Amino acid sequence: xxxxxxxxxxxxxxxxxLYAQEPQxxxxxxxxxxxxxxxxxxxKHINFPKANFIIKKGGIANxxxxxGQRVVITSIKExxxxxxxxxxxxxxxxRFFNSHKYITVDVDAALKNQELLPVK
Numbered sequence: 568x569x570x571x572x573x574x575x576x577x578x579x580x581x582x583x584x585l586y587a588q589e590p591q592x593x594x595x596x597x598x599x600x601x602x603x604x605x606x607x608x609x610x611k612h613i614n615f616p617k618a619n620f621i622i623k624k625g626g627i628a629n630x631x632x633x634x635g636q637r638v639v640i641t642s643i644k645e646x647x648x649x650x651x652x653x654x655x656x657x658x659x660x661x662r663f664f665n666s667h668k669y670i671t672v673d674v675d676a677a678l679k680n681q682e683l684l685p686v687k
Contacts, residue, residue, distance in 0.1 A: 594674050598640050599658060600683040602633055612677035616667055626666025633663060637686060641669065651675060 594600075602613070608630040618628035637658035645651050653674045662668050677683040 594640060594643075594653070594678075596640050596643060599686045600638050600640070600655070600674075600678075601686050602636050602638060603681045603684045604634050605680075605682055610682055612673045612680060613682050614671045615663070616670075621664045621666050624666035626662070626664035628664060638670075638683075640674070643674075 610630075615630075615633075621628040638655040639658050640653045641656055642654045643651055644653075650673055652671050654669050654671055656669050657663065663670055672683065674683065678685070
């Protein structure tokens with residue numbers, strides 16, 4: 568009986584430790600991605616600025632110009648809740664909407680929802 572309890576506790580410990588390990592992210596600084604197409608310009612994980620901020624900085628709030636653009640990860644930061652947020656810029660050194668040089672994005676979630684697409 569003692570052996571069964573000990574083996575059950577050991578099996579429970581091993582299974583919990585396997586699930587507790589954090590999956591490795593498959594992106595680094597300098598990686599290139601392409602902005603995907605989303606229905607109704609509803610980007611949830613790419614933090615595009617609101618239209619009024621784009622217009623105030625002299626830009627044009629047109630999402631059609633952003634779709635399909637190649638972007639480069641410039642930095643990666645880990646938030647306190649464990650999410651990794653990356654700062655991206657356009658690969659051609661332009662500006663998003665002719666007003667913003669950098670945008671933040673939750674890369675794991677954006678890749679999962681195809682807001683960002685890997686470039687081969």
